[in-house]
Amino acid sequence: MPTLSPQQLEQIHRYWQASNYLAAAQIYLQDNPLLKMPLQANHIKPRLLGHWGTSPGLNFIYVHLNRLIRDTAANILYICGPGHGAPAMLANAYLEGTYTELYPAVTQDEKGMRLFFRQFSTPGGIPSHVSAHTPGSIHEGGELGYSLTHAFGAVFDNPDLLAACVVGDGEAETGPLAGSWKSIQFLNPARDGAVLPILHLNGYKISGPTVMARMPDEALEALFRGYGYEPLFVNGLDPLPAHLAMANALDEAYTRIKTIQDIARNQTETGGQLLRWPLIVLRTPKGWTGPKEWKGKQIEGSFRAHQVPLMDVKKDPAQLALLEEWLLSYAPDTLFDANGQLIPELAALPPQGDKRMSANLHANGGQLRQPLQLPDFREYALPLDAPGITTxxxxxxxxxxxxxxxxxxxxxxxxxxxxxxxxxxxxxxxxxxxxxxxxxxxxxxxxxxxxxxxxxxxxxxxxxxxxxxxxxxxxxxxxxxxxxxxxxxxxxxxxxxxxxxxxxxxxxxxxxxxxxxxxxxxxxxxxxxxxxxxxxxxxxxxxxxxxxxxxxxxxxxxxxxxxxxxxxxxxxxxxxxxxxxxxxxxxLQWLDMKAAERHCAQGASVWEWAGNDEGQAPDVVLACAGDVPTLETVAAAWLLRKHLPALKVRVVNVVDLMSLSPQAYHPHGLPPEMFTQLFTDNAQVIFAFHGYVRIIHDLVHGRPDPARFHVRGFIEEGTTTTPFDMVVLNNMSRYHLAMEAIRRVPAIQAEAATALAYFNAQLEKHRTYIREHLEDMPEITDWKWE
Structure with a gap:
């Protein structure tokens, strides 16, 4: 028995026409929003941007989900995989009134509709992809592949939420999306909500066919049953039968979802039958209801419908006439009244309040966020008697x-x-x-x-x-x-x-x-x-x-x-x-908890215990960011104090990397006076860094004399080797850092020859030792701060 009565069928179809009209008009019109006068070139935007091809299918799904919400009071989050479908998502947000609530200037009348069209994909307006500006969206639509994994993340621990996730057939070809089908193996119906994937096959990407659209239903059924889904197929070509088929498929899918959840939550017996999660496969022509052809070349149902089907309407009177015929085919004068408002019988179709998918609270999740209860992190501290002793x-x-x-x-x-x-x-x-x-x-x-x-x-x-x-x-x-x-x-x-x-x-x-x-x-x-x-x-x-x-x-x-x-x-x-x-x-561990808190709050600080400048102007600053660079830097300071005690060394550790940046570039940047307190304005700085060296050079640009920063870090040298050999291979070992410090202080050169010879000998000893013993030297593995 059909789910829809004749009256429902007519109203759903007309609502779909309204959303299709708004989607198409956003791409083309800057004036004459209700086509009250013959369409002229000056009514057309100077730049035609946006994507039509996926929009009618998205609108089709949207209006049917609205009917399901009205019938069942379901809490449904619409996740739009085809990011190009912004015209559809925006059209529905406008029809539901959410858009006007968030952007009050865009009123639900002729004046507001004109502004709504002019805002789309224009300077100072709304992007052409689904974006944060789009009510009801939870992700950026510029890159494809992430809709289904976002849908599952949304319903984890949300037992009453149903994420209706539209997966475009182009998106379905991406690696992330292909991996996302397995997410049902992690979805617990007893505590989680549900995801209803709707695979929208309209046949084409920007210019070529899509893989899944060319697969027969039998192959798709076998594939998705293998993943654990029960696919339901809807073929949309003739709109009226398609509406009936979609309504029935949604009702069957929703019933199956509620049955699975009831079994899980109430320990209901299944009679040994394994119930599969539903999935809808919807086939529609690309650019459905749009222009059929132009100059003998097919548009609807082909890749030519992907973006702007008619590109020369502003210059070509024949194309302009075809655009007018297309827009008038939706009969906007029967959908909107003379003031531009959706007629009452259609305005009554969407759900109300936060049941509207464009106003779903989960699509603006900060409204639902509760503070995380956190223990006192100090209770987990490692007790230290002194720096560099405890492991x-x-x-x-x-x-x-x-x-x-x-x-x-x-x-x-x-x-x-x-x-x-x-x-x-x-x-x-x-x-x-x-x-x-x-x-x-x-x-x-x-x-x-x-x-x-x-x-x-x-x-x-x-x-x-x-x-x-x-x-x-x-x-x-x-x-x-x-x-x-x-x-x-x-x-x-x-x-x-x-x-x-x-x-x-x-x-x-x-x-x-x-x-x-x-x-x-x-x-x-x-x-x-x-x-x-x-x-x-x-x-x-x-x-x-x-x-x-x-x-x-x-x-x-x-x-x-x-x-x-x-x-x-x-x-x-x-x-x-x-x-x-x-x-x-x-x-090795360096800071007790109180010192760690102060250090992290500041972002970077002098480790006075590791240096010997005693608050005076240092000859050289040894700086570091990262745990291994910190070890090598402190050990280098130890070596210099031992072998060249006259050299004044300051050790600075950076825990918040962005503190190096001038405040104009990052809010965590150290104030100039504090940066000077740490690094001085003129001392040479030997910086051991966890990552690639250019980052430090970029961050200190704009600081006093940035050329004095000499960075050692990962230089793409590596293999399966000992921990110390990794820093040796990348010229970031304690010996390399100590020798670099010596080279940057001319006044110490005369008395540094013995130390340099020792450091080089240690490096040569290391190379020989690890090949014979297959581990680092004891003076490395057993080293502690004294």
Whole structure:
């Protein structure tokens, strides 16, 4: 029996026509919004930008989801995978009134409609892709591939939320999207919401066919059943039968979802039948309802409908006439009244209030965000009697802290850990005292801390972890993303898109603050004992440092207590991307907790105990950022004090990388007077850095005499070797730093010959020793600060 009555069918079709009209008119019109007069060239925008091809299909899905919400009171978040579909998303936000609520100048009348059209893809207006400006959106639409992983992140711990995720067939070809289908193996219907993927196959990318659109239904069914879905097929060509088919498919999908959730939440028996999550495959022509052809070349149903189907309407009267025929085919005078308002019977179709998908609270997740309950990080401090004597593992201490974050937020269920590698490998294993790894697959006796209710999300896909976490944060929750440093660069593009999103949201007063995205890079370039050159790459710092200063923060804590202080700060922060780089291996610890707090609050400080300048003007400054560079720098200062005690050495440690930047470029930049207190205005600075050396040169540009900064860091030399050999290969060892300091102080040259000879001899001894003994020299492995 059809889901829709004849009256419903007619109203849904007419509402679809209204949204299609608005989508097309946004691309073309700057005036005459209701076509009350014959269309003329001066009514057309001077630059035609935007994408029509996917818009009618998105509108089709939207109006049917509205009907489902009205019938069931479902809480549905519309996630638009085709980022080019902004005309559709904006059209529906306008029809629902949300757009006017957020942009009051764009009223729901003829004047407002004219402004609405003029705003689209024009200077000072709204971008042509789905963006933060678009009500109801939760991600930037410029890059494809992330819609489905965002949808799953959004519904984790949101038991009443249904994310209707439209996956474009072009997007379906991307690696991240292809990996996202497996997310149902991590979706627990007892505590999570549901995702309804709607694979929208309209046949073409910008100029070529899409893979899945050319696959027959039988092949698609086999593929998705293999993933664990039950596909429902809707073929849209003739609109009226398509409306009926879509309504029936949505009702069946929704019923199946509620049945799965009821079974999981109420222990209902299934009779041994495995229920699969539904998925809708919707086939429609590209540019559906648009112009059929131009000069004998097909438009609707071809790649020519992808962007602007008729490009020369302003100059070609025949094209202008065809555009007018196209727009009038929607009969706008029967959809909008003389004042430009949607007629009452159509205005009554969408849901009301925050049931509107364009006003869904989860699409502006800061409205729902609750503060994370955090333990006192000081209780996890490593006690130190003196610097450089105690050995500890920084991430082990952090793991204990994160364990108790899970405990304190158990009832709220708004914190998760997303890890593509392995939580134990990153030395965060203490979290398993409070929670488990999540899986919906069978659990075997050989498994370790694995259960459906686990809150540690481990999957060997950086894309999935990043996307899940983004979706989780964007809908008002909190999380952390530990990752191997070399492989986090896999998500460079995803980070870029999220950072752009945050930057834009900060400029929109109606966007509420969300929790920061927190990266913890642990298995870093300098300690890859089990791996080698393939795992040695600190390039993610370069990616992050170039984003807007209002968004990014970069921390390199040198020891466990600094890591605890930094991470507590990051978990409390909002609207940032926080990058924290900290080693997981046993290493010397430098600061007690009180000193660590002061150091992290300032961002950089002089370690007076490590130098011998005694507050006087130093001959040379040894600076460092990162745990391994800190070790080598302090050891270099020790060597210089021992072999050249007359040389006045100052040691400066930098924990907040952006503190090096002038304040004009980053809000964390040290004030000029404080920068001078640390580095002086003229002393030579030997800087040992965790990453690629050019970053430090870029950051200190604009500081006094930046040419005096001589940076040692990763210079793309590596292999499977000993820890000390890694710093030797990259000319950042304590001996290299000490010799560089000597070279930069002419007055000390005469008495430095013996020390230089010793340092060079030690380097040669090292090379011989590791090849014979396969480990570092005792004077390296057993070294402590005296």
């Amino acid at each position: 500890g593992e920084s991430t082990v201490q952090l793991g204990k802290y994160l364990r108790d974050v899970f405990v304190l937020n158990d009832k709220q269920q708004h914190f998760r850990l997303f890890c593509p590698d392995e939580t134990n490998s990153n030395r965060l294993q203490a979290v398993f005292e409070a929670t488990n790894r999540c899986t919906m697959e069978p659990v075997l006796g050989t498994d370790d801390h694995l259960s459906p209710d686990g809150r540690v999300m481990e999957v060997l896909s950086e894309h999935l972890c990043q996307g899940w976490l983004e979706g989780y944060l964007l809908t008002g929750r909190h999380g952390i993303f530990p990752c191997y440093e070399a492989f986090v660069t896999i998500v460079d593009s995803m980070f870029n898109q999220h950072a752009k999103w945050l930057k834009t949201c900060q400029e929109l007063p109606w966007r509420h603050s969300i929790a920061s995205l927190n990266y913890l890079l642990t298995s870093h370039a300098w300690r890859q004992d089990h791996n080698g050159y393939s795992h040695q790459g600190p390039g993610f710092i370069d990616t992050v440092v170039n984003k807007k200063s209002s968004v990014i923060r970069i921390y390199l804590p040198p020891d466990a207590n600094c890591l605890l202080s930094v991470m507590d700060h990051c978990l409390r922060s909002k609207n940032y991307v926080n990058l924290v780089v900290a080693g997981k291996q046993p290493e």
